[in-house]
Amino acid sequence: MDNKQSRNPEFSNNDNCTCECNDLDAILAKYNNDPTRLMDILIDVQMQCGCVSEKAVKVIAKAINYSSVDVVQTLSFYHFFSQTPTGKYTVYLNDSVVAEMMGRDEIAKTFEEEAGCKFGSVSEDGRIGLFNTSCIGMNDQEPSAIINQRVFTKLTTEKVKKIVRGMKNDYDTEDLIGTEVQSNILKQGPILTKDSNLGEAIKKAVTMSPEDVIEEIKQSNLRGRGGAGFPTAMKWRFCRNAEGEKHYVFCNADEGEPGTFKDRVILTDRPQLLFAGMTIAGYAIGSDEGILYLRYEYKYMEKFLEEVLSKLREEGLLGKDVAGEKGFNFDIRIQFGGGAYICGEESALLESAEGKRGEPRDRPPFPVVKGYLQQPTAVNNVETLCAVAKIMHKGAKWYRSLGTLESTGSKLISVSGDCEKPGVYEVEWGFTVNDILELVGAKNVQAVQVGGPSGNCIASNEFNRKLAYEDLSTGGSLIVIGNERDLLKDIVLNFTEFFIEESCGSCVPCRAMTVQYKNKLEKIIRGNGVADDIDQMLQWENVMKSNRCGLGHTAANPIISTIKNFRELYDAKINEDTDFVSEFDLEAAVAESCKTAGRVPNLGGE
Amino acid sequence: MSKILININGKDYSAEPGKMVLDIAKENGIYIPTLCHYEGIKPQGSCRICTCKIDGRNMTACTTPASHRMVVETNTEELEKIRSTIVELLFAEGNHFCPACERSGNCELQALAYRYKMMVPQFPYIFPSKDLDAENPKILIDHNRCILCKRCIRRKKEPDNPSWFVFKGRGHTTQINVDHELIDKEFNDELAQKAMDTCPVGAIIRKEKGFDVPIGERKYDKNPIGSDIEKGVTL
Numbered sequence: 001m002d003n004k005q006s007r008n009p010e011f012s013n014n015d016n017c018t019c020e021c022n023d024l025d026a027i028l029a030k031y032n033n034d035p036t037r038l039m040d041i042l043i044d045v046q047m048q049c050g051c052v053s054e055k056a057v058k059v060i061a062k063a064i065n066y067s068s069v070d071v072v073q074t075l076s077f078y079h080f081f082s083q084t085p086t087g088k089y090t091v092y093l094n095d096s097v098v099a100e101m102m103g104r105d106e107i108a109k110t111f112e113e114e115a116g117c118k119f120g121s122v123s124e125d126g127r128i129g130l131f132n133t134s135c136i137g138m139n140d141q142e143p144s145a146i147i148n149q150r151v152f153t154k155l156t157t158e159k160v161k162k163i164v165r166g167m168k169n170d171y172d173t174e175d176l177i178g179t180e181v182q183s184n185i186l187k188q189g190p191i192l193t194k195d196s197n198l199g200e201a202i203k204k205a206v207t208m209s210p211e212d213v214i215e216e217i218k219q220s221n222l223r224g225r226g227g228a229g230f231p232t233a234m235k236w237r238f239c240r241n242a243e244g245e246k247h248y249v250f251c252n253a254d255e256g257e258p259g260t261f262k263d264r265v266i267l268t269d270r271p272q273l274l275f276a277g278m279t280i281a282g283y284a285i286g287s288d289e290g291i292l293y294l295r296y297e298y299k300y301m302e303k304f305l306e307e308v309l310s311k312l313r314e315e316g317l318l319g320k321d322v323a324g325e326k327g328f329n330f331d332i333r334i335q336f337g338g339g340a341y342i343c344g345e346e347s348a349l350l351e352s353a354e355g356k357r358g359e360p361r362d363r364p365p366f367p368v369v370k371g372y373l374q375q376p377t378a379v380n381n382v383e384t385l386c387a388v389a390k391i392m393h394k395g396a397k398w399y400r401s402l403g404t405l406e407s408t409g410s411k412l413i414s415v416s417g418d419c420e421k422p423g424v425y426e427v428e429w430g431f432t433v434n435d436i437l438e439l440v441g442a443k444n445v446q447a448v449q450v451g452g453p454s455g456n457c458i459a460s461n462e463f464n465r466k467l468a469y470e471d472l473s474t475g476g477s478l479i480v481i482g483n484e485r486d487l488l489k490d491i492v493l494n495f496t497e498f499f500i501e502e503s504c505g506s507c508v509p510c511r512a513m514t515v516q517y518k519n520k521l522e523k524i525i526r527g528n529g530v531a532d533d534i535d536q537m538l539q540w541e542n543v544m545k546s547n548r549c550g551l552g553h554t555a556a557n558p559i560i561s562t563i564k565n566f567r568e569l570y571d572a573k574i575n576e577d578t579d580f581v582s583e584f585d586l587e588a589a590v591a592e593s594c595k596t597a598g599r600v601p602n603l604g605g606e
Numbered sequence: 607m608s609k610i611l612i613n614i615n616g617k618d619y620s621a622e623p624g625k626m627v628l629d630i631a632k633e634n635g636i637y638i639p640t641l642c643h644y645e646g647i648k649p650q651g652s653c654r655i656c657t658c659k660i661d662g663r664n665m666t667a668c669t670t671p672a673s674h675r676m677v678v679e680t681n682t683e684e685l686e687k688i689r690s691t692i693v694e695l696l697f698a699e700g701n702h703f704c705p706a707c708e709r710s711g712n713c714e715l716q717a718l719a720y721r722y723k724m725m726v727p728q729f730p731y732i733f734p735s736k737d738l739d740a741e742n743p744k745i746l747i748d749h750n751r752c753i754l755c756k757r758c759i760r761r762k763k764e765p766d767n768p769s770w771f772v773f774k775g776r777g778h779t780t781q782i783n784v785d786h787e788l789i790d791k792e793f794n795d796e797l798a799q800k801a802m803d804t805c806p807v808g809a810i811i812r813k814e815k816g817f818d819v820p821i822g823e824r825k826y827d828k829n830p831i832g833s834d835i836e837k838g839v840t841l
Contacts, residue, residue, distance in 0.1 A: 512696065
């Protein structure tokens with residue numbers, strides 16, 4: 001067939017590919033040509049070559065017995081993988097709400113001017129690629145960017161100029177001028193307070209029976225910190241009782257909810273606590289393998305975490321006969337994602353860990369029954385597992401004495417936005433929003449976004465509500481929005497675009513309705529809205545609730561919660577006296593044809 | 607295994623445990639509309655059209671196994687509204703020009719639009735710019751009409767075989783991606799016909815063969831969708 005040549009120009013013309021993807025065999029061998037490790041393969045190739053070229057796709061496909069399109073299927077799902085070169089230095093600048101608040105636009109402009117290319121493209125010499133990215137977990141030190149896996153925080157135009165100069169002079173990424181990531185732990189509570197010997201928690205657990213460990217967790221009344229609040233002990237019991245060849249412990253560290261960064265702080269400041277929690281979970285459910293699913297944005301901490309794991313192995317707290325308990329073997333590996341918010345949903349996370357697109361699964365079956373590689377799997381949040389280690393160390397009774405009756409223990413809150421002291425605050429459940437606003441030095445507050453875009457945007461009349469599962473539930477973030485902000489344009493529109501970007505595309509309402517929501521919101525912001533537009537957006541919520549997963553259920557929350565709590569902002573923008581506003585501009589529509597024909601439009605009327 | 611009792615729309619039916627709610631309803635003459643479901647392929651619940659109220663929660667009937675004393679509502683006003691809205695969303699999201707489509711009359715999306723008496727979607731059309739992929743000698747892929755149901759993806763010869771069709775991208779930019787090399791090699795007339803039959807709309811069209819049955823005499827021209835299952839439905 002003669003048209004075959006033109007089908008894939010990249011295939012027929014390999015000199016287009018300038019990267020050194022000749023050395024893929026080593027990468028493929030490292031993962032034993034295992035298709036379930038496709039994420040790792042793609043990450044390594046992307047890091048080595050700056051892209052995963054058509055040539056590389058072909059080699060990978062052949063090695064793992066996939067068709068080329070199977071590889072592209074996974075590769076094209078993730079934000080940080082690219083089929084075309086992304087530059088020797090690849091800049092990912094956060095474009096989430098708080099980054100915008102902190103002056104991201106100015107930074108973006110400087111990057112473009114200095115690098116000589118626009119965002120979404122690579123400079124002509126192939127040296128610098130500029131790309132936008134969703135929240136990178138640095139909201140307390142924005143504007144921030146990731147450049148070749150290294151994070152640059154608190155960017156100023158001066159710093160950007162120096163960084164770009166460094167890139168032009170071929171500096172190593174490590175040698176570029178930059179400000180390091182800060183932890184900003186501003187209030188320590190029971191989880192973050194350092195204990196002298198965490199090994200004790202594991203040692204104590206292994207002297208008990210696994211059932212007793214689960215019972216102890218049950219007595220503590222610990223509930224999942226990811227947001228849904230499922231009782232941890234119940235999850236473990238289901239998982240332990242489920243039949244399978246092997247059981248798995250997963251830690252969900254795909255902290256993608258814009259505004260949330262408390263897991264990042266745990267991972268860099270208290271990783272031993274987390275790993276102890278995973279080990280105890282492994283003992284409780286009868287697993288010998290733990291997997292930390294870490295978002296690609298946190299790739300910069302890989303070396304550090306591997307060192308922590310090595311040290312734990314040396315201390316006998318990971319590996320064979322953990323903590324001296326004969327027959328209890330447990331080890332942990334790190335699985336990186338590739339840039340997809342949806343992978344924070346536990347079944348999507350498992351799909352991703354298996355080398356596939358991060359599309360949530362149908363339930364039932366639940367992951368505790370059929371999870372990773374169809375085996376029983378307990379997926380727990382970072383903070384939950386830290387609480388587990390503390391509970392084993394200090395006892396369920398101690399833990400139960402903290403917080404409220406229904407919400408025991410504490411909660412780490414990432415606070416950012418319009419406040420004096422953004423950072424991580426650990427408070428007992430039951431703290432009110434007002435209490436926290438006072439701690440962080442927030443004044444003239446218009447609204448508080450509780451739990452990120454998928455949560456709630458509340459007004460001052462609700463600031464006296466308590467953070468607790470029974471009142472205001474949150475996955476762990478507060479974004480303070482000051483009086484001077486244009487809530488609809490600066491916040492709600494950005495969040496809505498975020499969900500469009502991050503929808504996996506599987507369910508129709510999530511894929512298509514989010515776009516309709518955005519168009520409708522823009523119509524209102526432009527001043528073309530009528531009262532019926534607001535009613536329609538409220539009615540559509542019901543359809544969103546028919547989506548498969550939490551992302552789909554909550555993707556309209558930024559709009560729905562602000563219509564409910566800030567109705568006056570919408571009302572002020574709509575046209576009261578009419579039920580129809582034409583958005584069609586006839587003059588603009590015929591302008592081009594009039595110009596071509598050399599005529600003056602006859603638009604009717606006078 | 608002993609039978610279970612399941613209540614659908616206020617009436618008890620005996621059923622095999624573990625069987626999907628959709629299939630039990632069908633066996634009992636209750637039609638629940640579907641789009642991404644295809645007899646014989648593992649269900650995946652992505653179009654959400656078959657959403658029912660199951661034990662008080664909105665769940666897809668095609669993926670929910672029946673359990674004893676389960677209570678199912680299939681046709682409340684709220685559910686029908688969700689379904690018709692999804693149909694409208696699909697029409698607004700793609701470029702569906704029925705009169706020019708080879709599948710008109712055999713199209714499940716069109717048939718559902720008739721069922722819900724859709725005149726025009728409540729949503730503004732997006733009019734996305736999409737490609738027509740005519741490179742393969744056997745089949746034509748029209749991305750304008752694709753509703754991303756994954757039926758072609760899921761209907762493989764064997765689960766572990768390399769894929770003919772896959773998804774590419776994500777969110778509203780997702781599209782079907784075709785392994786031309788593999789299809790060139792493997793597709794004969796029979797497989798091409800099978801691929802076309804698997805597609806609920808006119809996104810996969812067989813080449814060199816068309817309009818065998820004149821418009822007006824096609825499947826849903828004669829009998830509305832679901833009428834083979836439920837009784838008393840007229841056009």
